[in-house]
Amino acid sequence: MGRKYLARKTLHALATLAFVLAFNFFLFRVMPGDPVRLLARGAATHMTPQRIAEIEHEQGLDRPLPQQFVVYAKNTLTGQFGISFVTNESVTSVIGRAIWPTVLLVGSATLISTFFGLWAGIKGAWGRGSLFDTTSLFGSLVLYSAPEGWLGMILLIIFVGTFHWFPAGQMSSNTGQTGIANVLDVLSHLFLPCMTLVLGYIGEYTIIMRSSLLEVMGEDFVMTARAKGVPDRLVRRSHAVPNALLPTLTLVFYSFGFILGGSVIVEAVYSWPGLGQLTYRAIQDLDYNVIQAVFLLFSLAVIAFNLAADITYGYLDPRVREA
Amino acid sequence: MQTLDPTPSEPPVLVEEPADLVPPKSPRRIGWARRRRALSAFWKTYRRSRMGMVGLVMMILFILLAVFGPLFVPARNVSVAFATGKPFQPPSLQWPLGTDNFGRSVLSLIVVGSRISLIVGFAATVVTMVLGAGIGIASGFYGGKTDTLLNALTNWFLVIPWIALAIVMASILGPTLLNIILIIGITSWAGTARLVRAQALTVKERPYVERARALGGGDVHTIAHHILPNVMPVIFANTVLTVALSILAETTLSLLGLGDPNSISWGGIINEAFQAGALSAGYWWWIIPPGVMIVLVVLAFTMCGYALDEIINPRLRER
Numbered sequence: 001m002g003r004k005y006l007a008r009k010t011l012h013a014l015a016t017l018a019f020v021l022a023f024n025f026f027l028f029r030v031m032p033g034d035p036v037r038l039l040a041r042g043a044a045t046h047m048t049p050q051r052i053a054e055i056e057h058e059q060g061l062d063r064p065l066p067q068q069f070v071v072y073a074k075n076t077l078t079g080q081f082g083i084s085f086v087t088n089e090s091v092t093s094v095i096g097r098a099i100w101p102t103v104l105l106v107g108s109a110t111l112i113s114t115f116f117g118l119w120a121g122i123k124g125a126w127g128r129g130s131l132f133d134t135t136s137l138f139g140s141l142v143l144y145s146a147p148e149g150w151l152g153m154i155l156l157i158i159f160v161g162t163f164h165w166f167p168a169g170q171m172s173s174n175t176g177q178t179g180i181a182n183v184l185d186v187l188s189h190l191f192l193p194c195m196t197l198v199l200g201y202i203g204e205y206t207i208i209m210r211s212s213l214l215e216v217m218g219e220d221f222v223m224t225a226r227a228k229g230v231p232d233r234l235v236r237r238s239h240a241v242p243n244a245l246l247p248t249l250t251l252v253f254y255s256f257g258f259i260l261g262g263s264v265i266v267e268a269v270y271s272w273p274g275l276g277q278l279t280y281r282a283i284q285d286l287d288y289n290v291i292q293a294v295f296l297l298f299s300l301a302v303i304a305f306n307l308a309a310d311i312t313y314g315y316l317d318p319r320v321r322e323a
Numbered sequence: 324m325q326t327l328d329p330t331p332s333e334p335p336v337l338v339e340e341p342a343d344l345v346p347p348k349s350p351r352r353i354g355w356a357r358r359r360r361a362l363s364a365f366w367k368t369y370r371r372s373r374m375g376m377v378g379l380v381m382m383i384l385f386i387l388l389a390v391f392g393p394l395f396v397p398a399r400n401v402s403v404a405f406a407t408g409k410p411f412q413p414p415s416l417q418w419p420l421g422t423d424n425f426g427r428s429v430l431s432l433i434v435v436g437s438r439i440s441l442i443v444g445f446a447a448t449v450v451t452m453v454l455g456a457g458i459g460i461a462s463g464f465y466g467g468k469t470d471t472l473l474n475a476l477t478n479w480f481l482v483i484p485w486i487a488l489a490i491v492m493a494s495i496l497g498p499t500l501l502n503i504i505l506i507i508g509i510t511s512w513a514g515t516a517r518l519v520r521a522q523a524l525t526v527k528e529r530p531y532v533e534r535a536r537a538l539g540g541g542d543v544h545t546i547a548h549h550i551l552p553n554v555m556p557v558i559f560a561n562t563v564l565t566v567a568l569s570i571l572a573e574t575t576l577s578l579l580g581l582g583d584p585n586s587i588s589w590g591g592i593i594n595e596a597f598q599a600g601a602l603s604a605g606y607w608w609w610i611i612p613p614g615v616m617i618v619l620v621v622l623a624f625t626m627c628g629y630a631l632d633e634i635i636n637p638r639l640r641e642r
Binding site: 016019020024027028141142144145146147148149150153154156157161168257258260261262264265268269279280283284286288291292294295298299302303306 | 478479482483484485486487488490491492494495567571574575578579580581590593597602603605607610611614617618619621622625626
């Protein structure tokens with residue numbers, strides 16, 4: 001792997017991150033309605049003017065803009081995002097508590113939807129026009145068109161409201177069980193929100209994989225392999241799929257931001273105690289410190305994933321890192 | 324509009340009308356005749372796509388519903404103060420899709436909501452396309468420092484998770500219909516800009532652009548008469564797909580409680596139902612139908628967009 005390629009990509013990610021920081025700063029200060037008034041519009045309505053002045057001072061809002069930026073940069077880089085105006089806790093600890101449930105939910109949903117999406121895409125493209133292909137393509141389009149939050153509500157109505165197969169919301173039953181019983185309990189709570197995200201994104205992955213493989217199937221080396229008499233199964237496994245997998249996996253990495261975004265409303269529907277629900281509550285209460293911190297965190301996660309995608313791609317495909 | 328012509332192998336019909344019957348053709352008339360021919364050839368190809376035709380019919384039905392449907396809904400059916408039904412009625416003959424917490428007919432709400440959902444979809448698409456095409460063309464056409472700067476901006480907007488950006492902007496700007504349209508446009512132009520930039524880069528190098536420049540054509544003339552017409556086909560399919568994405572984006576924002584509380588949209592209906600506890604109470608008729616409408620309208624635009632893409636983008640044509 002070329003060191004230059006790696007350095008360039010890392011530098012690019014850092015520049016993007018720097019821009020996010022600057023953007024976040026100016027968004028809250030240059031937009032109509034200064035931060036102080038924003039605070040007052042939101043949760044700060046029940047605060048004393050004295051408390052507001054205190055918070056202003058802590059976040060440097062009472063100083064000129066360039067100095068404010070210095071304070072902001074220092075606070076952000078050291079992980080100080082102020083306090084949540086609703087719970088009066090520090091935003092860092094609120095987020096620290098919410099991060100793992102989201103990692104569990106989004107991680108499992110990404111793995112499952114990628115696996116089945118790629119499988120369906122490969123099977124569909126290889127038998128283009130078959131019954132499986134048309135059904136999976138149509139199903140993918142329908143799922144792609146459905147808002148995730150609404151999908152979650154439908155699953156909740158069916159599997160919790162009607163059949164009572166799963167617990168309604170939260171992450172565990174809080175009965176204090178340990179060991180294997182606890183794991184099973186969390187899994188039963190995880191199942192529906194995870195399935196919602198899987199259903200919401202599997203269609204996209206199927207369509208991407210399908211069209212990527214269709215493109216590769218038209219390439220000369222696939223025809224050569226066929227002409228040599230390589231069995232169909234082997235053409236697929238060793239010639240076509242590996243070449244189609246590469247761009248698809250990159251796109252899956254890139255679309256991480258969407259699945260993360262989808263988790264916001266799904267977590268709200270299922271009261272899953274993660275970042276998404278935190279964001280949802282913060283929006284309802286206009287808790288700006290939390291909203292800002294989540295924006296930074298989501299952007300950081302997506303930038304990191306894109307960098308990981310670029311590095312993996314460069315590592316696997318020599319054509320890219322030399323370009 | 325050469326790129327629009329889907330069957331370049333067939334020689335174009337040169338003589339359509341007997342030459343002695345028509346007065347000498349002006350360049351404008353020749354141009355229009357050529358456009359008409361390209362359009363009819365395009366329609367012929369499009370008609371063959373079953374997915375595209377189903378999508379088109381659904382799309383037209385939805386547009387008709389949004390334009391004329393609300394005219395047939397009595398105002399009191401969707402008014403919080405004057406609704407005549409009892410709250411939370413399940414579907415019946417009188418209320419085909421039941422009623423909501425104010426006793427409003429859910430069916431009437433859906434018919435009225437179609438207008439806002441489609442208006443947001445189309446308006447946000449216009450914003451997206453103007454920003455995307457403008458920035459993409461400027462970037463590709465002018466090159467140099469402009470390109471570096473605009474390209475960096477485009478790449479940045481491509482990376483940032485749109486929902487996080489939309490949440491931050493909506494919570495600061497406040498939930499009005501105009502703000503929602505602007506926010507959706509601002510968070511989704513980057514893909515279009517990248518597409519347009521790539522096309523502008525190739526068009527710029529073609530001989531006729533050089534000729535136009537040699538004859539003294541300025542930047543505005545070159546962009547308006549040579550670059551833009553050749554970029555159009557590329558963004559055509561993208562436009563239709565963007566409408567679908569914008570409607571979905573409006574739904575997502577509404578579900579997050581960032582929608583305009585003063586106007587009725589499909590996403591807004593679902594959000595109100597959710598906030599009113601329709602899930603735990605089992606008021607399915609209040610949640611499922613508006614979502615089905617969203618799925619169908621997004622599906623319609625997506626199917627049209629894919630069909631168009633398959634015709635316009637030669638790489639996707641069936642081999």
